[in-house]
Amino acid sequence: MSKLEGYLLKKNGSAFRNDWRKRYFVCDGDRLAWYDDSDPRFEGAAGKPKGVVFVGADATFKPVPSKRIPHRFLLTARKAHGSKATKALDLAADSIDDLARWERALTGAGAPLSADAPEHVASVRSLR
Numbered sequence: 001m002s003k004l005e006g007y008l009l010k011k012n013g014s015a016f017r018n019d020w021r022k023r024y025f026v027c028d029g030d031r032l033a034w035y036d037d038s039d040p041r042f043e044g045a046a047g048k049p050k051g052v053v054f055v056g057a058d059a060t061f062k063p064v065p066s067k068r069i070p071h072r073f074l075l076t077a078r079k080a081h082g083s084k085a086t087k088a089l090d091l092a093a094d095s096i097d098d099l100a101r102w103e104r105a106l107t108g109a110g111a112p113l114s115a116d117a118p119e120h121v122a123s124v125r126s127l128r
Contacts, residue, residue, distance in 0.1 A: 003028050004026075004102065004105035008025050010091055011091070020092070023035065032075075033049035034052075053077035054077055054079075054080065056077070059078070060075070061075055061107050063103075069092045071094065072092040073102070074090055075091060076089075
């Protein structure tokens, strides 16, 4: 199980809006939560996540090359354990190295994804 914390840009709203917000993400095991603030360990506003998804064998991680939003990726994960309902997150890392770290953490969380699949490894490497 991988654990990773840090800031990502998250796209909010519909496909017609270009509203990107900086959020603090915590991937711990198969749980990915995001917060307004950078320290979710404290009680109060920072203590309650704005959202949570669960990364398992059926989750997908897809880098999306973009000149306007570099290091962008799409993550599709389950809304709850045992649920078939999914949530798609449009996210962007600060750097290519951060993108690779998030891919390793998210594809290594929960049940093994296709982290060893050549297309995933090649997809991030091709963005360098």
